[in-house]
Amino acid sequence: MEEIQIPPYFICPISLEIMKDPVTISTGITYDRENIEKWIFSAKNNTCPVTKQSLITGIELTPNVTLRRLIQSWCTINASHGIERFPTPKPPISKPRIIKLLKEAKSPMMQMKSLKTLRSIASENDANKRCMESAGAMEFLASIINNNSSEVFEEEEGFMSTKDEALSILYQLKLSENGLKSLIMSGNGEFIESLTRVMQHGSYESRAYAVMLMNDMFEVSTPTPLLSLKQEFFTQVVQVLRDEISQKAKKASLQVLVHACPFGRNRVKAAEAGAIRVLVNLLLDSSEKRVCELMLILLDQLCQSAEGRAELLNHPGGLAIVSKKILRVSKVGSERAIKILHSISKFSSTPSVVQEMLSLGVVTKLCLVLQVDCGSKAKERAREILKFHAKAWRNSPCISNNLLSSYPL
Numbered sequence: 001m002e003e004i005q006i007p008p009y010f011i012c013p014i015s016l017e018i019m020k021d022p023v024t025i026s027t028g029i030t031y032d033r034e035n036i037e038k039w040i041f042s043a044k045n046n047t048c049p050v051t052k053q054s055l056i057t058g059i060e061l062t063p064n065v066t067l068r069r070l071i072q073s074w075c076t077i078n079a080s081h082g083i084e085r086f087p088t089p090k091p092p093i094s095k096p097r098i099i100k101l102l103k104e105a106k107s108p109m110m111q112m113k114s115l116k117t118l119r120s121i122a123s124e125n126d127a128n129k130r131c132m133e134s135a136g137a138m139e140f141l142a143s144i145i146n147n148n149s150s151e152v153f154e155e156e157e158g159f160m161s162t163k164d165e166a167l168s169i170l171y172q173l174k175l176s177e178n179g180l181k182s183l184i185m186s187g188n189g190e191f192i193e194s195l196t197r198v199m200q201h202g203s204y205e206s207r208a209y210a211v212m213l214m215n216d217m218f219e220v221s222t223p224t225p226l227l228s229l230k231q232e233f234f235t236q237v238v239q240v241l242r243d244e245i246s247q248k249a250k251k252a253s254l255q256v257l258v259h260a261c262p263f264g265r266n267r268v269k270a271a272e273a274g275a276i277r278v279l280v281n282l283l284l285d286s287s288e289k290r291v292c293e294l295m296l297i298l299l300d301q302l303c304q305s306a307e308g309r310a311e312l313l314n315h316p317g318g319l320a321i322v323s324k325k326i327l328r329v330s331k332v333g334s335e336r337a338i339k340i341l342h343s344i345s346k347f348s349s350t351p352s353v354v355q356e357m358l359s360l361g362v363v364t365k366l367c368l369v370l371q372v373d374c375g376s377k378a379k380e381r382a383r384e385i386l387k388f389h390a391k392a393w394r395n396s397p398c399i400s401n402n403l404l405s406s407y408p409l
Helices: 033-042 065-077 095-105 111-124 126-134 137-146 162-172 177-188 190-201 204-219 231-243 247-260 264-272 275-285 289-302 306-314 318-325 331-347 351-359 362-369 376-388
Strands: 022-024 030-032 152-155 158-161
Touching (some): 022 065, 095 137, 111 126, 137 177, 137 190, 158 162, 190 204, 190 231, 204 231, 204 247, 247 264, 264 275, 289 331
Antiparallel strands (some): 022 030, 152 158
8 A cells, every 4th residue: 555645744743643733832833732732731831842932921822724724635635545534623712702601600590501601611621721710710710619608509410509510610620820829819818718618518529629629729829828727627628538528539638738737836726626536547447558648748747746646646546557557658658657656756755655656566667667778767767766765675575586686776
């Protein structure tokens, strides 16, 4: 069979495949729309892949109609070789169209219908999401969530409120970093309080969206808004964690608390909200590596406060589960578990705690840590713990003879 020669200017520079919907960016280079949208929006690149020039001044994808028609004609001519003609692509959503929809959505009678249209538009592609954000959709959706009253409509899957719908769209938009920062700083923490109310009173689905959106916001936040988080916020995030709504919601809840708890007062609030007990209970049944790591990271943060250490020691399985996770999760997990035990040993080591650690096999685990590749910092902390309590542990029959040689003098 005769080899088909594809004109080089039909080929997308990113994927090296024939273009279906050629668009030209501000640098004058033409790409396939799907490929350049992935490069810009999903991979969050702000440079031209070919020229490396910055695209920060504006990202506009202009359809290259002439090239598209040439490609379609070439496909038609080569149809006998099995080449299918690409259909004319659907034009991307326009900013005036979004603005019109947002205006219609301000009418109570039209709001739910307009929100469903916005959801459909957002689900099509990343370019639509960015267009919606630039047209003011974020501010409008946030205003619905901030509103204490919300219309409720009966749908096929059950009852749905405008607040639920607005929240799911806002999360689906995957806002830019600037958009997320704007949300968290808006109204002196008003939006965080609104999401806290959703976590308290919303449906399981809305509570999950609320904590997942909160995580996106906290990932780009400065410390300032995190320092003023209220006790109710921690109570509701811990409750979402306790309810195990979904795996995504669980991870998001853990990450939210990890973002919030490098700050001393927040550690106390999280401990008072019952975070320690929930974490220990979840660790007993958790085996997924990343989830266990997040839990141990959070426990480490909380145990840097006296309240956190007291809560861990009050839980019957607290010390046992932390010790169990050493050398069983990952290097990160082991380092955090050892750091927790180090905090307990240094600041909360009563005679009963020291004896409990011995009976739980903590000493054996720490001696093993000194023999394996577990990171220099972890080894150093393990050695310090063993030295702290050498008088009580060194000659204990609970330590096997083959490990005694690892016990630091």
